[in-house]
Amino acid sequence: MIKTLQKSTWVYLFTGLMLVLLPFFKDERWFLFLMIQIFVFGIFAMSYDLLLGYTGIVSFGHAMFFGVGAYSVAITLDRFEPSFMSLLLGIVIAMAVGGLIAFIAGILTLRLKSHYYAMLTLALANLFLVLAEKWRSLTKGNDGFTFQIPELPGGLEDHRNMVIYLFCLVSMVVIFFGLKRLTESPLGKILVAIRENEQRVVSLGYKIMPYKVIISVISGVVASFAGVLYAISIRFVDTSVFAIDMTLDALLMTIIGGVGTLVGPIIGAGIIEFAHHYLSELSDVHWIFERWIILFGILYILVVIFFPSGIVGTINHKLATRKQRKKEDEQSDKLAS
Amino acid sequence: MDLFINLAINGIATGMLIFLIACGLTLIFGLMDVLNFAHGGIFAWGAFVGVWGYSVTQNFLISIVLAVIAGLLIGLITEYLIIRPVYGNHIQQILITLGFMLVLSEFIKVVFGPNILAAQKPPFLQDYWLVGDVTIIKYRAFTIVVGFIIFVAIMAVLKYTKIGLIVRAGVMDKEMIQALGVNIRLVFIGVFMVGSALAALGGALFAPSSGVAYAEMGMEFGIFAFIVVIIGGMGSVPGSLIAALLVGLSNVFMAYYVPSLAMAVTMILMFLVLIFRPEGLFKVSGVSNK
Known part of the structure; x- marks a missing residue:
């Protein structure tokens, strides 16, 4: 069993172990928080790359899955008592709703040119943003709301950030290996074949639509789970989870890190999050750093043209x-x- | 009745503005097979240049002309720097134009400042006419007239001139047109610039009617324009006019009667079209959506 593992798997496991040990050496709050963000967005960007890198589907509304996940868990924990049962319920709701939306968007547009899925998801995400702003009785509108997360048993409560850190890390590692297995399975091979040449896959006798819909649903479910982790880690949710910036972040991480790989999005997430952190500190030095979207936008355009594989x-x-x-x-x- | 007519005029005026963005988008798509996600950004630039031009010159006509020139220039830059390196690769086109859209709207904040700009109507369009007991706001009537003139002009150019013939033939079959010795690259640039100029014109007309110009309006109206292009049929100019009017009217009426559902009704329109007629209301031969 152990012998059949690939060399790269050992590297990944070793890195994971290092990350587990990391907070015991450096446990300042901002650092833990930054790392949690990286894990959360790493998961989010991996789900994005399933579509963009592996299947060649462009989604501009990935934020809606993220937001649906965040709001589902937040509302459940807010309405019911903050216990582990309601947390679990929230996660199940989040993933079910995320999958359902992805399914609907998929069957509507995936038989058409790639433009249609991009446009439909962009419009849908905008609809969700408006919905979250207007449906104040449920979402408390633009202000957002804070909520309690379940209390941890015994002495663990004092190290809550550490527990969340480990939970997010373990989630990321498990999802990483799960998706790795998925992309190396026959299903994954067909997805790559669809990306490379749709006509040929059709003429080999495969129906394309079911595969595309399946992967968009998987991606939606994983993205919702990333939203759940995000909400739990900051114990607050507002309409910004539906904003186009979220999708853009996932896009940047995937493109810069490397499309069509699973490590790429995680590395991309690390780079972007650290850059966010340090660039926003630099805004006192020069005003251009306050408008860092321009820098990222230009970088992104250059990467798309010159290093399309990240x-x-x-x-x-x-x-x-x-x-x-x-x-x-x-x-x-x-x-x- | 008064209310109904007022809402209808408002809806048609909004529809005309959306049409100005959508017709460029649809032509660019039909001819070049490029979906330009940066199109809304040019709309926002048109609005800001228009407002700025009016506050500097106090002349409405000059401000419109400035906005159109800005649109032409941005169109040229976009085609040259952004679209040209990625011809023929759909996914890269979609990705890169969205990136450029964000750069465009952030650049607005750099040039004009991060705040919302207040826009004024020119004095001769400020008040309204009373027809019987119906009040017609002059500016909206003006928008409708301009939109209609633009529509007729585009259709006339497409139908009766040599350039229009080339563009229509290019939509149907690019290779054939090239084989006949037409420099399709020049046609592409021309159509792209005109489409961008129309979007900028739409922006410049929109800002005074809503009273404000803000950087995020590009994204907002860009989404409307995409929906319109899907409903009307990619590549079809009359289709985008009909769809724009439909979206404008349904949006204004819903915003008045059931405000929370205004966005939803547009989406439902699009869903229905995607389910029952994915090629859009007006199918253009030669443009495939598969």
Whole structure:
């Protein structure tokens, strides 16, 4: 069993273990919080990459899944007593609603050109934003609301941030390996084939629609779960979870980190979150840092044009060509001798 | 009755403004197979340049002209820098134009400041006419007239001029047009610039009627324009007019009677079209949606 694990899996497990130990050395609140954000957005960006990188579907409304997840768990915990049962209920509701929305959006537009899914999700996300602003009795509008999360048993309550940190980390690692398994399964191979050449997949006898709908539902469910973690980690929810900025963040993380890989989005999430943190401190130095969206936007455009496969993709590509070259060298050496 | 007519005029005026954005979007899509998510950003730029121009020159006509020039320039820059490197790759086009949209709307905040600008109507369009017991706000009538003139002009150009012939043929079959010795690249740039200018014109007309210009309006109206293009049929100019009027009217009426459902009704319209007629109300031959 252990022998069959890939070398990369060991690297991932080792990194995960390091991250588990990290808060025992550096447990300032802001740092833990930043790391939690990275895990949450790492999950969110991975779910995004399932669509963009693996299947070639562009969604501009991914924030709606995130927001639905955040609001579902927040409202459940707010309405019922903050116990683990209502937390579980909230998570189940979040994932069910997220999956349902993804299903509806999918069957409506995935048979059409990629533009349609992008436009429909953008419009739907906007609808949810308006809904969250207007339905004040449920969402408390623009102000948002705070809520209690279940109390932890015994001495763990004093280390609540640490527990949330570990919970988010474990969730991310589990989802990472789950999705890795998914993308390496026959289903994942068909998705990549659809991305590369739809016509050919059709002529091989596959129906494309079910696969696309399945992956959009999975992606929606995972994104809702990221929203749940986000709400739990800050114990507050407002309409900003539905904003286009959320989708943009996922997009940036995926594109910069590397589309079509699962590590890429996590690395992207790390870079973007740290950049957010340090750039907002720099705003005293120069006003341009207050408008950091411009910097990110320009960076993003440049990456789309010049490095369409992102950091991880570019590194992988370099490694592959080097290996190839080495092989060729060896072969030519053999031929020469 | 008074109320009904007023709402109807308001709806048609809003529809005309949406049409100005949507017709550029639909033409660009039909001809170049590019969906420009940055189109709404140009609308917002038109609004800001218009408001700024009016506050500087106090001349409405000049402010409109300035906005249109800004639209032409931004269109040129967008086509040259953003669209050209990614021709033929749909996913990259969608991604890059959304990125440019955000850069455009953030740049508005850099140039004009982060605050909402107040926009004034020119004096000769400020009040209203009384027809019987119906009040007609002059500015809305003006918007409708301008929108209608633009529609007729576009249709006339497409139908009766050589350039229009080339554009219509290009929508149907790009390769054939190229084979006949037409420089399709120039046509692309031209259509892109005109489409952007129309969006900027829409923005410049919109700001005085709503009284404000804000950077996020690009995204808001961009979404309306996408919905209109889906409903009307991608690539069809008359389709986008009909759909824009439909969206404008339903939006205004719902906003008056059931305000919380105003956005929902537009979405329901789009859902119905996507379920029963995914190619839109007016299908254009040569433009495929699959």
